[in-house]
Amino acid sequence: MSKNKKINTKLIPIHILLIVITILTITPLLWIASTSIKFDHEVVSSPPTFLPKTPTIKPYFDLWGRAPFLTYTRNSLVVSICSAFLALFVSCLAVYGMARFRFRGVKVLISIFLLSQMFPGASILIPITKLMIQMRLFNTLPGLIILYTAFFVPFASWMLYGYFRSIPRELDEAAYIDGCSRMGILFRIIIPVTVPGLAATFVFSFLGSWNEFLFALVLTQSEKVRTLPIGMSLLIGQYHTAWNMLSASAILFAIPPLVLFFMFERALVGGLTAGAVKG
Secondary structure, eight states, rough: OOOHHHHHHHHHHHHHHHHHHHHHHHHHHHHHHHHSOOOHHTTTTSSSSSSSSSSSOOOHHHHHHHSSSHHHHHHHHHHHHHHHHHHHHHHHHHHHHHHHHHTTHHHHHHHHHHTTTOOOOOGHHHHHHHHHHHHOOOOOOHHHHHHHHHOOOOOOEEEEHHHHSSSOOHHHHHHTTTTOOOOHHIIIHHHHHHHHHHHHHHHHHHHHHHOOOOHHHHHOOSSTTHHHHHHHHBBBBOOOHHHHHHHHHHHHHHHHHHHHHHHHHHHHHHHTTTTTSOO
């Protein structure tokens, strides 16, 4: 008993630290949620109030009436889901080849994939814009989908490489002996086994496309193809900012990622460490 008490006593500072970190993390989110149900005059009142005196959902209705946020949300969902699926598909083909066929430079190739994520987006903004104009993909949803797919293929390949390497080659050999083709082995054997890793990669690719702002701002001009981050930025004016509507849009903006996380929670947690043993 004394030993258990000593162990529990040692864990008290860690628990206190975790509680403090949790409070610091949740407080801004709660403040945003509180601001989203306040009237305009209460948002700018001094001193500020954490809990609204008269809660209202008017900012949410004003949000949908002020701009076509339904169109922005639809565009973001289409672009994020399509680009995440395409990046996952291309990455599976690339990683299967790198993990199963021995050739020189595979580690260098993986390192290049990783290094490509270190360049800031602003450094390639001008050539990407010129390329999109020349390909007639400027101000189009397919242009954003292709661009985001190209951005996340290296990241998705890097995430999946270790996981594919951890799958025994005996599975491939057994399927090959039974008459299965290479593509059949990939889609019938490898992919069903790698569902946790694929789910984690899909979620991260989706979040990257969902949150992207810079290229969506430059490469879209009409309201028909604008994404949700761009629509949210329009609520910030030169002389006035609708903080309650901006907070309401932030709450709505967080719903799809949360739904996606809860849908793939088990696969996501398992996929984060799936390829850590063998790389």
